[in-house]
Amino acid sequence: MRAHLARLDAVIVQAVIAGALSFSHLHDLAEAAGQGGWKAWAYPISVDLLLVAAWRRMREQQRAGHLAGGPRLWFLIALAASLGANVATAGLLDLDAVPASLRVIVAGWPAVAFFGGTLLAHTPRATDGRTAVPATEDTAPDPTPDLAPVPAPANVPPARPTLELPTAQGPQESTPSTSATTTAPAPAAPVTPAPPLPPALVDRVRALAAEHRATTGRAADPDAVRARLGLPPSMTPSVAAHL
Structure with missing residues (x-):
């Protein structure tokens, strides 16, 4: 704190x-x-105030991301006036015989400073450009209607089990049970192995999978990678083997 x-x-x-x-x-x-009396004291105040006002307005425009060409121009004009006076009074100019051109510049400075200060004062202040989010966005009704919960059914007494009465059969009659009849499963179709991919396609498959993972953060779909490579659908298992 003390250092600060x-x-x-x-x-x-x-x-x-x-x-x-x-x-x-x-x-x-x-x-x-030739500007004596109080006028000689007013000139430094005019130059310094224009310098500070132009600097502040230029910084506001730059922070808001807008162009600051106008404030920068008036800042450079005020800076040139201040530096010119400092250099001129350093012994390079005879203050007892000031040139007529310098007298004209000094006499015309009040009009220039007034014009610049008026433009800076009436320039609309730049905002940060943020757009407010309407309040209705967060409170918008959900387009999906809420479904009322379905009430649980009333207490229903459990159904009574039905009794199956055995049918009378003679000793010579026998009825085959349908539950004991079993059906033999159909033979499975032979699985044709997918053809292997060439090394060039393997590298391309891995590159597409890495690109998809880096972009979306999820593993690539083998069928989507196969479609991007222009391969037939039968090559999907081969593509999936290298992902």
């Missing part, structure tokens, strides 16, 4: 020092260009 506060204090001190120096340079340049 120390870094924060260092950033604030650095920002205050840099802002004060830039403020002073802009004031000196405006005063040398």
